[in-house]
Amino acid sequence: MRSLGTREAGSMAENREVPLDRAQVRVYLWLLSGSTRTRGATSGPPVGFWTGPDRRSRRGRPKPDLPLRVPASWMLVSRLPSRLSATSSCLLPASTKLAFASQVKKAVQALQAFLKSKSSGDVLLLDDSQPISLLFTLWKIPRQTQTIRIPLPHGQRSDTDEVCLFTKDEPRMTAEQTQRFYKKLLEERGVTNVSEIIPLKTLKTEYKPYEAKRRLLGNFDMFLSDARIRRLLPSHLGKHFYKTKKMPISIDLQSNNLGRDVQRLVQGTRLTITNRGCCSMAHVAHSNMTADEVTENVEAAVRTVAAKLRMKGPIMKLIHLKSQSSVALPIYTSDLSHVSVLRRSKVR
Numbered sequence: 001m002r003s004l005g006t007r008e009a010g011s012m013a014e015n016r017e018v019p020l021d022r023a024q025v026r027v028y029l030w031l032l033s034g035s036t037r038t039r040g041a042t043s044g045p046p047v048g049f050w051t052g053p054d055r056r057s058r059r060g061r062p063k064p065d066l067p068l069r070v071p072a073s074w075m076l077v078s079r080l081p082s083r084l085s086a087t088s089s090c091l092l093p094a095s096t097k098l099a100f101a102s103q104v105k106k107a108v109q110a111l112q113a114f115l116k117s118k119s120s121g122d123v124l125l126l127d128d129s130q131p132i133s134l135l136f137t138l139w140k141i142p143r144q145t146q147t148i149r150i151p152l153p154h155g156q157r158s159d160t161d162e163v164c165l166f167t168k169d170e171p172r173m174t175a176e177q178t179q180r181f182y183k184k185l186l187e188e189r190g191v192t193n194v195s196e197i198i199p200l201k202t203l204k205t206e207y208k209p210y211e212a213k214r215r216l217l218g219n220f221d222m223f224l225s226d227a228r229i230r231r232l233l234p235s236h237l238g239k240h241f242y243k244t245k246k247m248p249i250s251i252d253l254q255s256n257n258l259g260r261d262v263q264r265l266v267q268g269t270r271l272t273i274t275n276r277g278c279c280s281m282a283h284v285a286h287s288n289m290t291a292d293e294v295t296e297n298v299e300a301a302v303r304t305v306a307a308k309l310r311m312k313g314p315i316m317k318l319i320h321l322k323s324q325s326s327v328a329l330p331i332y333t334s335d336l337s338h339v340s341v342l343r344r345s346k347v348r
Contacts, residue, residue, distance in 0.1 A: 100332065101299060107321045107329040108132075108294045114326050115287045129158045130323045132285040132294060134301055136271065137318035138278045139336065142311055148271045150304045154293040155267030156285050157193075157221070163266055164196045164216075166203060166225040166233060166248055175202045182253070190259040193266050196220065200229050203236050213238050223248040224265065245272065271305055278317070287323065298331070 115130060165186075170178045178199040186194055198207075207216055217240055225233055225248035233248055241247050249270070255261055271282040284301045285294040298321065306316070314336065320328035 100302075101295065104295050104298050104321070104331050105291060107331050108291045108298070111321060111323060111326060111329060112287065112291060112294075115323060118325060129160075129286040129288040130325065131156070131283040132287060132289075132321065132323050133281050133283050134271075134298060135279060135281045135318075135320040135322060135328055136273075136305065136316065137320075138273075138280075138311070139315045139317045139334070140311065141278050142273055142275055144310075145275055146273045146310055148273070148305055148308045149265075149268060150270060150282065150284075150301050151264055151268045152284065152297045153300055154285070154289060154297055156269055156283055156297060157267060158286050158288060161221040162195045162219065163193055163222045163224065164198060164220040165194050166223065166229065167197060167199050167253065168226045168228050169199050169201050175199045185253070186258075186262075189262075191262045194224070194262065200232065200236075203233075207236075210238070214240060217241060217244065217246060220246075222246070222266065224251050224262070225249070227252050269301070271301075273309075302332075 111132065165182070167178060167182045169175075170181055173181065178201075179197050182197050182199075186192075186197075207213055223241070223246055227250040230248070230250040234242070237248075249265055251261055251265060252258075269282050269284055271280055273280045282301065284297045289297075302319065309315075314334065316332070317334045317336075318330060319332035320330050322328040
């Protein structure tokens with residue numbers, strides 16, 4: 001067998017195939033589509049890559065996934081960090097914090113380049129921004145629903161977002177007087193990001209028709225409610241507020257630190273983990289923020305979710321970063337190969 005020359009060996013090293021999982025292949029195909037390059041974008045993934053659902057046999061059982069392989073020259077993003085478990089169930093160990101931060105920074109820069117290329121050809125009348133979200137995928141579906149409130153170092157809402165507050169009816173006051181009373185209270189406490197105040201009496205009368213409720217839902221980006229009337233709102237708002245995940249967040253209007261509490265709720269975010277699936281998503285930033293601000297928000301959100309998640313063990317499978325119009329960019333993949341490995345680790 002003849003020996004290979006230096007040039008031939010180098011070309012073979014560049015064209016060698018590297019096995020990847022499907023999550024990594026998606027981000028590489030997206031990066032190669034021209035979103036971060038000056039060349040023209042391709043119409044779809046290269047020929048030979050299966051991007052649809054898993055094939056099934058005649059009995060309906062899914063066949064094992066064939067290993068997807070891409071050339072080594074496509075490795076535009078470094079290997080994704082793994083092993084979120086350290087002192088907590090999902091916390092990043094000190095050895096992988098730097099790798100995780102660099103991976104998040106690369107994903108944020110690629111996402112911002114994609115959003116910039118999409119909006120460059122459109123003439124925007126308003127300074128509209130898209131929300132940037134984190135998609136968490138767990139190994140197991142939790143038994144109970146859990147809502148995690150996540151404080152963020154940088155506000156994830158833009159200045160154009162509208163916030164509505166539902167208040168209690170004050171005794172011996174009309175709806176207009178109650179509205180003026182709470183508006184003055186918010187001004188005294190330094191709250192400036194609440195754009196509309198709706199007393200409970202106004203909600204019962206003016207927003208009783210179905211069309212009025214849908215119009216109210218579309219006019220605001222976030223809803224707050226007085227903690228004293230929180231249990232009364234579901235029957236007056238309807239199911240669409242809860243289907244779109246715009247249910248009001250309760251707040252104590254009698255708190256001495258009302259301004260700080262409102263600021264934390266409005267500029268923070270929350271993650272709702274249900275028992276109906278293994279995927280949950282939370283908004284952590286918007287497209288007008290800088291790459292460093294988005295990176296800090298993502299790291300803070302991951303740390304908070306890892307600390308407050310009730311499930312024990314390394315149950316975090318995937319973490320993706322995405323916007324409304326982009327694919328999900330993976331920033332973390334678990335080193336576990338199957339859920340049975342998770343069961344054995346819990347037994348040990």
